[in-house]
Amino acid sequence: MTRMARAARAASVVAAGLVLASCKIPSFGAYHGNTVQGNSTYHLWQGFFIASVFVGGITFLLLGFALVRFRRRGDAIPKQVHGNTKLEVFYTVVPVLIVAVLFVFTVRVENKVDAVSNHPNLRVDVTAFQWGWKFYYPDYKVTTITQGVGAYPTLELPVGETATFRLVSNDVVHGFYLPQFDFSRYALPGVTNYFDFTPQRTASFTGRCSQLCGLYHAEMLFSVHVVTPAQFARWISNHQESQVTK
Amino acid sequence: MRTESRIYLGVGSFFLLILIVYFLWSKESTGSVLLLASAGLGILPGLYMGWWSRRMRPRLEDVEVVEPLDISGVVGTFPENTIFPFTLGIGAWLTGLAFVFGVWFAVIGMGFVLGAAVAATVESKRASLAEPANRPAPGGDGRLRDR
Amino acid sequence: MTSLLSTEKTGSQVEESHPPGGFYRWITSVDHKVIGKNYMYTALTFMFIAGAMALLIRTQLFNPNGHVVGQQTYNELFTIHGSMMLYLFAGPFAFGGFANYIVPLQIGAPDMAFPRLNNLSYWLFLTGGSTMLLGFFTASGAAAFGWVAYAPLSSNPYSPGPGPDLWIVSIALVGFSGIFTGVNLVTTIFYLRAPGLTMFRMPLFTWSMLVTGILILVAFPVLTAALVMLYADRHFGAHFFSVQGGGVPVMWQNLFWFFGHPEVYILALPFFGIISEVVPVFARKPIFGYRGMVFATLAIAGLSTGVWAHHMFTTGTVLLPFFSALSLLIAVPTGIKVFTWIATIWGGQIRFGVPMLFAMGFIPAFVMGGITGVMLASPPIDFYTHDTYFVVAHFHQVLIATTIFAGFAGIYYWYPKITGRMLSERIGRWNFWITYLGFWVTFMPQYLLGLRGMPRRIAVYSATDGFTFLNRVSTVGAYVMAIGMALFLVNVVRSWRRPVAAEDNPWDGATLEWATSSPPPTHNFHSLPPIRSARPVWDANHPEHSDAAPVIAGGDESAH
Numbered sequence: 017m018t019r020m021a022r023a024a025r026a027a028s029v030v031a032a033g034l035v036l037a038s039c040k041i042p043s044f045g046a047y048h049g050n051t052v053q054g055n056s057t058y059h060l061w062q063g064f065f066i067a068s069v070f071v072g073g074i075t076f077l078l079l080g081f082a083l084v085r086f087r088r089r090g091d092a093i094p095k096q097v098h099g100n101t102k103l104e105v106f107y108t109v110v111p112v113l114i115v116a117v118l119f120v121f122t123v124r125v126e127n128k129v130d131a132v133s134n135h136p137n138l139r140v141d142v143t144a145f146q147w148g149w150k151f152y153y154p155d156y157k158v159t160t161i162t163q164g165v166g167a168y169p170t171l172e173l174p175v176g177e178t179a180t181f182r183l184v185s186n187d188v189v190h191g192f193y194l195p196q197f198d199f200s201r202y203a204l205p206g207v208t209n210y211f212d213f214t215p216q217r218t219a220s221f222t223g224r225c226s227q228l229c230g231l232y233h234a235e236m237l238f239s240v241h242v243v244t245p246a247q248f249a250r251w252i253s254n255h256q257e258s259q260v261t262k
Numbered sequence: 263m264r265t266e267s268r269i270y271l272g273v274g275s276f277f278l279l280i281l282i283v284y285f286l287w288s289k290e291s292t293g294s295v296l297l298l299a300s301a302g303l304g305i306l307p308g309l310y311m312g313w314w315s316r317r318m319r320p321r322l323e324d325v326e327v328v329e330p331l332d333i334s335g336v337v338g339t340f341p342e343n344t345i346f347p348f349t350l351g352i353g354a355w356l357t358g359l360a361f362v363f364g365v366w367f368a369v370i371g372m373g374f375v376l377g378a379a380v381a382a383t384v385e386s387k388r389a390s391l392a393e394p395a396n397r398p399a400p401g402g403d404g405r406l407r408d409r
Numbered sequence: 410m411t412s413l414l415s416t417e418k419t420g421s422q423v424e425e426s427h428p429p430g431g432f433y434r435w436i437t438s439v440d441h442k443v444i445g446k447n448y449m450y451t452a453l454t455f456m457f458i459a460g461a462m463a464l465l466i467r468t469q470l471f472n473p474n475g476h477v478v479g480q481q482t483y484n485e486l487f488t489i490h491g492s493m494m495l496y497l498f499a500g501p502f503a504f505g506g507f508a509n510y511i512v513p514l515q516i517g518a519p520d521m522a523f524p525r526l527n528n529l530s531y532w533l534f535l536t537g538g539s540t541m542l543l544g545f546f547t548a549s550g551a552a553a554f555g556w557v558a559y560a561p562l563s564s565n566p567y568s569p570g571p572g573p574d575l576w577i578v579s580i581a582l583v584g585f586s587g588i589f590t591g592v593n594l595v596t597t598i599f600y601l602r603a604p605g606l607t608m609f610r611m612p613l614f615t616w617s618m619l620v621t622g623i624l625i626l627v628a629f630p631v632l633t634a635a636l637v638m639l640y641a642d643r644h645f646g647a648h649f650f651s652v653q654g655g656g657v658p659v660m661w662q663n664l665f666w667f668f669g670h671p672e673v674y675i676l677a678l679p680f681f682g683i684i685s686e687v688v689p690v691f692a693r694k695p696i697f698g699y700r701g702m703v704f705a706t707l708a709i710a711g712l713s714t715g716v717w718a719h720h721m722f723t724t725g726t727v728l729l730p731f732f733s734a735l736s737l738l739i740a741v742p743t744g745i746k747v748f749t750w751i752a753t754i755w756g757g758q759i760r761f762g763v764p765m766l767f768a769m770g771f772i773p774a775f776v777m778g779g780i781t782g783v784m785l786a787s788p789p790i791d792f793y794t795h796d797t798y799f800v801v802a803h804f805h806q807v808l809i810a811t812t813i814f815a816g817f818a819g820i821y822y823w824y825p826k827i828t829g830r831m832l833s834e835r836i837g838r839w840n841f842w843i844t845y846l847g848f849w850v851t852f853m854p855q856y857l858l859g860l861r862g863m864p865r866r867i868a869v870y871s872a873t874d875g876f877t878f879l880n881r882v883s884t885v886g887a888y889v890m891a892i893g894m895a896l897f898l899v900n901v902v903r904s905w906r907r908p909v910a911a912e913d914n915p916w917d918g919a920t921l922e923w924a925t926s927s928p929p930p931t932h933n934f935h936s937l938p939p940i941r942s943a944r945p946v947w948d949a950n951h952p953e954h955s956d957a958a959p960v961i962a963g964g965d966e967s968a969h
């Protein structure tokens with residue numbers, strides 16, 4: 017048992033090391049997560065991916081070896097082995113340890129991703145509806161909203177500042193999905209969801225609705241712009257003017 | 263019968279365990295109610311079977327070593343052909359369609375259902391009387407008594 | 410020891426003055442073998458129909474801004490595709506088809522415990538299943554809210570018309586049929602086993618079906634209740650799921666997934682059972698760790714009701730660590746099964762008949778889907794990939810591994826028993842390899858698509874999204890798979906036109922279904938071999954390698 021414990025410790029040290037070193041590890045197809053929150057999801061993904069390659073690799077190797085080595089060589093009946101308790105315990109306990117380690121890392125990242133700041137730099141109220149989005153900046157009384165198919169609204173965010181989002185839906189369930197932030201959250205009628213983004217780099221990309229919400233679900237897009245604080249201030253004042261003149 | 267009972271009790275108790283942890287932790291009601299129902303669904307038949315298993319001789323299928331004599335004999339009565347499940351099925355279908363196309367479907371459907379239910383009962387009663395094993399004569403066969 | 414003990418016929422039948430023939434006989438037969446075959450034909454037909462829809466869906470996605478079908482039609486197509494595959498093919502094929510046919514044979518029973526109920530199950534399945542397709546013939550089209558029918562999208566203001574109602578009625582009928590089959594299976598396995606066939610001597614397929622039966626009884630009533638509530642919301646203004654009326658939309662998701670995740674295992678366990686039959690027979694060894702396998706199956710059943718909300722991580726309303734922990738844990742018994750299969754072929758003499766090819770193809774495919782399942786069980790990763798093509802790839806890999814690869818392993822394995830004819834090994838091999846190639850080409854790119862941000866259930870994407878190439882690869886793969894599947898039909902037609910007679914036990918099988926003729930007589934057995942282990946037929950055919958414990962006088966309830 018102590019050997020098990022030691023192995024578990026070693027495994028978690030290795031895993032932790034991998035997480036620390038993960039900047040040099042390939043992305044395995046994922047976005048880097050352009051927020052502090054999304055970036056920790058990204059590192060978790062890398063850890064899971066490596067663990068998967070490890071477990072899957074061993075499984076495939078064992079299978080492949082057995083298929084080649086034990087293919088039929090004659091008509092002799094092989095030894096009738098009914099089991100081996102030690103081996104069975106081994107291949108039960110090891111997976112339990114692996115998922116336990118995965119769970120520990122999961123909970124850590126989950127707490128980070130789900131944390132909501134008490135003093136955000138910015139607040140954004142998002143309302144989803146069939147088939148569009150309304151982004152409202154309560155601190156500045158600025159709104160952007162879907163104006164029809166092809167006229168997508170913009171979600172403008174200042175880099176390096178923590179924004180707290182408040183997400184609701186007017187009608188059916190939608191999914192507020194920002195692929196490059198490695199994040200999505202349902203907009204549920206009757207439920208208000210809060211979460212934080214702290215963007216790390218300036219960028220532009222397309223946000224989407226991920227949860228089927230009816231006929232034009234596929235076209236429920238929005239543009240995300242992560243800009244410098246100065247650009248953001250300019251954008252806000254432009255919009256305040258245009259909304260006043262309206 | 264003891265193994266059967268333990269399977270139900272085991273699965274049911276596990277649901278109970280999940281229920282307790284889940285309820286205390288989340289206080290969420292929909293899932294807790296469903297877990298409670300599932301636990302009951304496992305534990306109740308488990309207790310019932312356990313109760314019986316202590317009051318009866320082990321059935322032949324629970325015995326590790328059976329004699330050739332035990333294997334022979336009639337197992338039970340099985341009808342070969344009957345139209346009534348089909349009638350009942352069509353009736354149930356029409357009744358279901360009533361929820362889409364209007365009540366008059368249900369009138370026809372329920373007609374089928376009731377007719378089939380009555381006719382099937384009559385049929386199976388006649389069939390079971392025709393079966394030698396169900397006549398009051400002594401003998402019959404070992405397996406039926408063991409259940 | 411080698412000779413089978415002769416017994417009397419083990420089932421007696423009600424005297425029929427005029428044995429009916431033809432069509433009438435087919436409709437009225439309560440023989441589990443006839444019903445089982447009907448289930449298989451019907452379920453496979455639904456599978457091919459739903460498969461054709463899948464090709465249409467993939468064709469639409471071949472080009473950005475595809476115009477093969479309109480958006481409304483597209484939404485109907487994937488809804489009915491998914492609903493048919495899950496409710497009308499995967500489940501009924503397993504517990505209505507295979508289980509119905511094979512379980513009574515494996516436990517030496519003359520029929521199911523409730524033959525007439527069994528027949529009723531089939532008619533509810535056939536009528537209910539066809540009802541789902543009726544939606545396409547209504548003016549406003551079929552249901553278009555996905556196979557999960559999330560409220561309030563599925564309620565009246567957002568999805569009016571008869572299409573959704575037909576979907577509800579269809580699934581309710583099929584659900585009742587499933588419940589009846591579940592009752593039938595559990596009762597049959599508990600009460601109709603042959604003498605000497607103790608629980609811990611049952612073949613693992615029968616064990617899987619027992620646990621599946623129990624799960625059906627837990628899960629399906631919840632679905633039925635949810636459907637009734639949804640219908641009441643739609644037509645009687647009940648407001649269970651509408652905020653305006655004081656209802657709770659997310660309750661639908663709780664109810665649905667409380668059914669839905671056990672359902673996932675209702676679909677998987679029977680096919681695990683098939684693999685556990687095929688692998689030992691073709692490796693010529695007993696299963697490695699029989700009891701471990703049984704407990705793994707039971708553990709999956711237990712855990713599977715405690716993980717429903719891993720489909721709801723992104724709702725922000727569920728207890729993340731609880732559901733994440735249990736979902737990660739469910740990978741353990743699943744892993745035990747995989748290692749058990751590998752340990753079983755270890756040291757064997759593997760014969761690569763077509764059933765074994767499919768079984769061995771199943772393992773990597775399933776492991777791949779299982780591994781991505783573990784990733785999805787981690788909420789942060791799920792936040793990133795939920796409702797994207799990553800999830801689409803995950804569940805298609807587990808589902809196709811089980812229902813198609815393991816399912817076809819079962820078809821090729823039992824076809825001789827069921828029809829008395831052999832399928833062609835040569836066509837069978839092509840059937841496997843082409844389907845298998847298509848499978849990987851179709852679904853691996855979808856993982857990447859999901860990670861690059863393509864949501865699921867979208868009818869169109871834009872040329873600037875960067876999704877085009879991967880979608881094209883996936884579509885080509887789907888067509889390759891379709892060709893592979895068509896070869897199965899070729900094989901069946903060939904065996905029908907130019908039959909090759911099958912022996913009673915062509916694979917040197919070990920369990921009781923191989924002790925009777927191919928196909929079996931009306932009440933299954935004229936005689937049963939003595940049952941002294943989990944492999945009675947093996948014991949009889951290979952006495953020098955028999956598992957049977959030496960006979961000790963005086964039997965008692967098995968010790969465990």
Ligand code: HEM
Nearest residue numbers: 673677719720740779782783785786795796800804807808
């Ligand atoms: C290793 C075991 C498994 C784990 C840990 C696992 C985990 C998950 C998770 C967390 C999801 C939700 C993903 C999301 O929507 O964001 C999911 C989806 C799904 N899984 Fe699995 N899974 C496993 C095995 C299976 C098996 C065996 C099947 C079926 C044969 C299956 C079928 C599905 C289906 C159909 C969905 C998608 C449901 C939908 O339409 O949203 N999974 N799985």
Ligand SMILES: [Cu+2]
Nearest residue numbers: 225227229233
């Ligand atoms: Cu949407």
Ligand SMILES: [Cu+2]
Nearest residue numbers: 670673719720
């Ligand atoms: Cu699930």
